[in-house]
Amino acid sequence: MSWRRIPAGAASLSLAAGCWASAPEGMAGNPVIPGYFADPSIVSHDGEWFIYATIDPWGGDTLGLWRSRDFRHWTFSTPDWPTKAAATSPTSGKSKVWAPSVVKTSDGRFWMYVSIGNEIWVGTAAHPAGPWRDANGGKPLIPRDYRPGLHMIDAEAFIDDDGQAYLYWGSGLNWVNGHCFVVKLRPDMVTFDGVPRDVTPAHYFEAPFMLKRDGRYFLTYSWGNTTTDTYQVRYAVGDSPLGPFTEPMDVPILATDRARQVISPGHHAIFRDGGHDLILYHRQALPFVPGGPVRRQIAVDRLIVKGDRLVRVTPTRVGATIHGAAPRRDAARRVTMTASTAEPGHAAAGAGDDDYATGWRAPAGDTWLQADLGTATAATASLIRSATPATPLSFSVSTSSDGVRWRRVVPLSEMTGSPIKVPALGTARYVRLSFPQGADILDWTFPS
Template structure:
């Protein structure tokens, strides 16, 4: 290796070190809201808890992701027993996975989930948002692929009007073009159609419909563009009935790529309210973007305030890396103060990123590397919490403890650990703890308590 080459590399590293950090690369960022790659979110609140359902990226999974939180900031991951690709599929559903859930509470007091499996829409029901969820339509899709073969039968979203009447909106296009939106009134059982579905496609619609009410108006919000690029965005249209006709509103689109803020391709959203204040929950591309390879489309969930006026108009959204949400804790719970060291797979994924309280940044382990936490002095540690890059994948993890950083003893080993957070009891008094994960594995955050 030549001296000139080494000098060039060193100069490049120094330049990178001197360059200002990107806007998303900061301490204690509120967005992304949850750790990991998820898309197409739906959110509800019941019994003092928040429930967030989402597609598992990349491009769905055999299961659906569900996150629960009592304070809106500290979330715990699980996968409901229904829907699954095995339990909710038909001969015409195709190879695509489970994605795009919509969860609502009906006038009858039960909860209903409308979810895409392949290119079809299925419906399940449960006594509470936590479940247990089960098929509600006799083991067959509510909307089959052949309902309108020229379009994609996905992205179903339910809307319950003030009088308890429910409507279902759905539809996308094929090959990222020609999206169409359908709507049908639902009978009180939330499964049978009350009338024939209607095509209510507004201008510039592609997919992801979500209806809200503003005064006497019905506002249809939706996505346009291509989620794999930087053209994905949120638009809206205003109608006087749940069936429209819908006319695109002023200031549409309301949420778009903002490269100055490091926000790329925001869309497929849900709108929820805390009191009178509405918020938009949406996915956007994970950072840095674009990514090479098979995992090029990895999306993350963010939330920002929304302004909806009585005349149905919506103000443009300023996407952020952390907005206050009424009813959410101002910050996530933090563990013991520590400093982190360890070899990383590359300069972008250094060890400090596993302790910056930012779900846009992570430590990626170099081969044979460990992540060492220094507490500054010997302290009692009851447990550790790990938020790994992929909440649904298994990881072999182990933790050692040391008083002096030279002599180590293993305090926990967990093969095939999964979930988020992964909670590991350690019950030691030590200054140093050392985490071992597989080479290449990513750690969003490592906390000690």
């Protein structure tokens, strides 16, 4: 990340609003990631976790990539491939980059299947962080018009115990009529080995993910509408990765639970860690406003398999236990947050509660967020985690010892990424971030 100066602006004052209730201190493991992201895929490599995800709302010109060695402290970047510009064909639609699936083959290579322009592309890399490159000669693996009237999106690769790879994909239009297709892949991970089959089970809309346990194949998927409170995860069971698949019961395994502040969970990945199965999925950011902007966040919870059944998942704010994960994020100095203004449900305190479900948000226009360190002391380096780290964040930094006389110590600059590090600022009691274009800040911490 680098600083880029832009012309300075002034801040104006107005009344602060209330804040959405946060989780008890030290208990907020979910959301995992500080930002608005969806459709996650996860791999572990050389002691490091990599989460690939759609940038909300509805994708970006790139994907989001988060990296962590302790499953608590995540660093954001955007892979060099795919991009909307680089993965475009004569059949491409206007939709952007979303829904990555990343798997590792026995030769150590990584393969990504990703939706771009309502068609499916494939890329490969020697390392999860890349560099990635197109693996199909600059054309989509599955073009948009492959099955007219259906969405050719949400591809998910599965590698069976014998090394045979399969690809699942498919959705519907207008939140109805989803279809699921599956095909064997040849060893090159690009060429189809046979003709794709339609294996659509009951209550399928999109986002297939295959799980195999004790010889049984669990086709899991999403049904409902992610923009409302109806999105959910269901499953069907079969004796073969090619189906047929039958829903064993007419109930979801993960669905809206308003008592737990979980709205429309879905489009998941399942992974194994420490001998346990875990489900990584997105759910609506809080507070959820029906018909409002699509802002989703990523969470992880325990998944239990019992014979040929998947036990209903209990969505939590605590999150799942991950082997080797830090018990919580680094301790930070206690500060009091105030702001010039805030949107309802996003008061300043939300930026200082160590909870990625809450944050401070202010509308477009000059505004500021201020930290009171309690006494004039060394204002050490601090960390900003924007809810939209792929979008440039414009801000300046000022300090004061009395809250009346202010000194600008960092000029108006533009930054992307997460976390954004604000350097040590000398002695001060108050530190103020000024945003000439508004902001959405999930976390602003002063590590102790």
